[in-house]
Amino acid sequence: MVIPFAGCASDTSGKTDGENTESAGTANTEDTGLTPDVPDKNYSGASFTFFDRNEEYTGWQTIDCYAEQQNGEPINDAVWQRNSVVEDKFNIVIKELRSGMDMDKTLYNSVMAGEYIYDACMMRGTHSSLAAQNGSLFDLYSVNYIDLSKPWWDQNANSDFYIGGKLYFTCSDISISDKDGSWAMGFNKRLLEDNSLENPYDLVKNNLWTIDKMYEMAKTVSYDLDGDGIMTKDDVWGITAEGYDTYAMFFAGGERIFKNNAEGYPGSFSRLGKSSKKERCFITRHLSLIIGANQNLLN
C-alpha cells in the first residue's frame, strides 16, 4: 500500500473554481443542503490545468482529475461528465499535463520561470511537502472559494497537514487514490481454528488487539512447512505485508510524528516524544520485527 496521496492546489490567479465540484451535475437529487458556494461567473474560456502523475507511477497514476473523452470505463466517464458540467457552468476548459517521478522539480522550475501553467497538482506526499517548502504552492486557506470546512475535504488531512497557520496540501473527495490506498488487515480463519487461537474480532471489540498480540499469534502459526531449515515462500507465514504497512500501523495506533503547538508549529512529539528512549526503541523494534524485510523474523 501507499501512503494516501495529497491533492495539492496551486492556484495562480484566484480562479480556483474547479475544486469543489464533484457532485455538480450528477443525478443526485437528494438535497443535502450542501453547496460549493462558488459564484456563477463566466471565465471566458480560461484554462484550468491539472498537473497529474503519469504512467511512471504504475498503479498510482492519476485517473480522477481529467478524462480526454468518454470510453465506457466508469471512473473515466464520471470524471469526463463532471468536468464537462464544470466547464459548461463556468465557461472554462479543463486540461491536464502529466509528469513522472520528478513532479516537484518540474513544478518548481515552472513556478520559478513564472509560467504558472499548473492550477492544481496531484502529487505524492513527499513531493507535496517539498513543493510547499520551496514556495511552489499557495496556502489553500488563501485561495478564493475553497472552503476547507466542507465535508468533501478530508478533515483529518486538513488537521494533520496544517502547519504554521497554513495548509499547502490536503486530500478531498476529488481523488479516489486515498481510498485505493486504504489499509486493511485480513486473517485466515482456518489457521486460527487449527491453532486454537483467539478470535481477532473479539480481541478488537475487547480492546485487546495489540501489536504484541498480533506478533504472538503470527509466531504461533509460522513454521517451516517443507522442512528445509529456512523460511521461504513455500512455508507457512504468520504475517505477510509490505514495507509501508509499518507506517499504517504506526498511525493507526494513534501515533503521530509530531503535533503542532498553540502557535501551529511542530512543538511536541506526542506519545512517542513523551515516551522514554527505551519505550521508543521497543515500539520501533516491534514494528520492524513484524513488518521488516528480515525473511526469518517470524521463524
Ligand SMILES: [Ca+2]
Ligand atoms: Ca522452508
